[in-house]
Amino acid sequence: MSISKALNKSLWVFHINAGSCNGCDIEIVGAITPRYDPERFGIKLVGSPRHADVLMVTGPVTRKMKEKLILVHQQTPDPKLVMAVGACGSTGGPFYESYTLAGPIDDVIPVDVYVPGCPPRPEAITYGVVLALKKLEELQKKI
């Protein structure tokens, strides 16, 4: 099986907030505005996980959101990549211990690309998507 060639040209991104503080989410939306214009690479935010190639997950994953995150991950068609955006999603960051957190993200769903920063700049997020593209290419070579 090889990964569909269409994926090489454009990546559609679905963004899910798993209890983040909103900082990363705003920067993700900021990253799609004309200033950075990732749409020239075919990168675009979509409104349903069923259309997406990449899941962008933010936040330390609260207990209420855990199941929903797993559900969204299942709804995303294969092949898919998961990006953990922000420090709290990667390691806990400022929310390093709590009674209501089930994270970090890689403890709930497998993560392919980590974008550190609290919050990461739009440039960093775009770079993360580029890394995701590279990873897809590598996967393709292996197959």
Add this chain to the structure above:
Amino acid sequence: MNQSENKLKHNIKTVIGPNHPALKEPVKFIFEMEGEKICKVDIAPGHAHRGLEWMAWRRNCIQIIHLADRVCGICGVAHSMTFCRAVEQAAGIQVPPRADYLRTIYAELERMHSHLLWAGVAAMELGFDTLFYKAWEVREDVMDLLEYLSGNRVNYGVMQVGGMRRDITSDQIPRIKKSLKYYEDLFFQLADMFLEDSVIRMRCRDTGVLSKDMALKLSTVGPTIRSSGVAHDVRQDDPYCAYGDLDVKAMTPDMLGGEVHGDVFDRIIVRLLEVKQSVEIIRRSVDEMPGGEIITEKLMMVLLKNLKKAEGEGVGRHEAPRGEVFHYVKLKAGDESPEAWKVKASTYSNLMGWLEILKGEQIADIPIIIASLDPCISCMDRVAIVRKGKTNILTQLELRELSREKTRELRK
């Protein structure tokens, strides 16, 4: 409501959410529909409940400032500033006047970027993508200025108990003034686009009305209560920082149109007026800023030691972009971490208001009404409609499409 009654009336239960990012209040809405009309609303918040107040028991006051920065990514100044002010009252610290002016400048820049962000989101929900990109273009420039001043785009990290961590130097002031002029010009363009467009008027006029009486009874705050005709603004009523010297006036929609409707359109007017007001406040603060120190105690170890000795309770209050933010702090002598810390964010107060204004509205109006109270709807991910026991998942895209369809119909 029991099953048989449900069938009889053909009521449909619609669930919106739960993913919605505004700080502690990511909200799941459960609507009971009668055809296209909403007859009952319920909310189930708490999906982003991270237990911040509990975490604070294990940290000292200076560490908590950085936690308070991250209560909400948009209100980066609001929460840390309010927390600092509460601690200052509890420990009896007086802030140097220059720091108060700096705080005001940051707070107003934040209001500008938050309101512009909101304007963009509201335009997107209505189907005006051009306007969305325009608003976010202006906003990116505000972010540039904030980055130029604080070094960060989102969580600024400039607050400290007893003052500020960063000064604004005299060579930075020309850049601020140049930017303010630029925002003002762009702002008039944006205001024209919003207020002169007949379709926006048709979609927003008399939609999602909150009466003055209800706004008061439900203790709503910020632009929500002001657009219902109550001139309630912390900056005016209970001045703090430099606002007492600047004579801030609460903005109500009758200043532009002469009358108050309390609808979505009025909320647009209030926010646009406030962007303009913020430009003026920043201009005056920059001009009138006194010199001198920006912090009472520069050495962090000494500050920590003083805070450890302090005992008392204090409250901090701030008119954040979405309304009043309130912090309560109780310090105990001999303890590094506060004994109690309570954060009240603006959306917390507006929760009850949502229930009221959504009643009797159409499903296609849900996005713009919810957006009009300025939670960030951008992450509202899906809507599940339970129809005769079957669940159809309506994505955010489809819901927005419904909203846009209504706009197109009105345009014809």
Add this chain to the structure above:
Amino acid sequence: MTLTPAEIIERFQKLLGEGLRNSRIVKRSEGKQTRESVQVWLTLDKSLLHSAVKQLADIHYPHLAVISGCDVGDVIELNYHFFIYYEVPNGEVNVTIKVLLPKTDLTVRTITDILPGALVSEREKQEFFGIKVIDIPDSRRLFLPEDFPEGVYPWRKDETGIPEDMVKKLYEVGKGECGMRKRDDNKQPGHEEKAP
């Protein structure tokens, strides 16, 4: 007619008598010190809370910021942060009513009949402090997850608080031997069944 802070306290003194345990006025000034912000702090018997709020509503219909609280050993303090005389430049007065709830009797009367907007705050206090608000119109949980155990209250500092084994340390997840994060590439999410 606008009452001064001292007159406000006097009104409460007259109404509540001995029930008003303590009162103080705090004034703070910021910026160039041109304006003063006034706070009135009152400590009451908890049985008098409802009539005190009613009295406050007679003076001026209050805005409730929030109800905050603190577990101080044998009692739980509740602070009702009200604001009156808003809409007037520099005229607003903060009236904080503090009531003490002994842990043997953790009940307090609702104020939602006077101020419907207090519902959210009262529901939050119920789930986080384990108090009982009498006559509350809606006593469901608000913020905590559905599977959160009964009888555990996050803001309590005694044995009903958060037990240490409930605390998840996110920074320790996936830590390998040298402190490096270890990732298992074959790990799949817990639920393998198809999404509905």
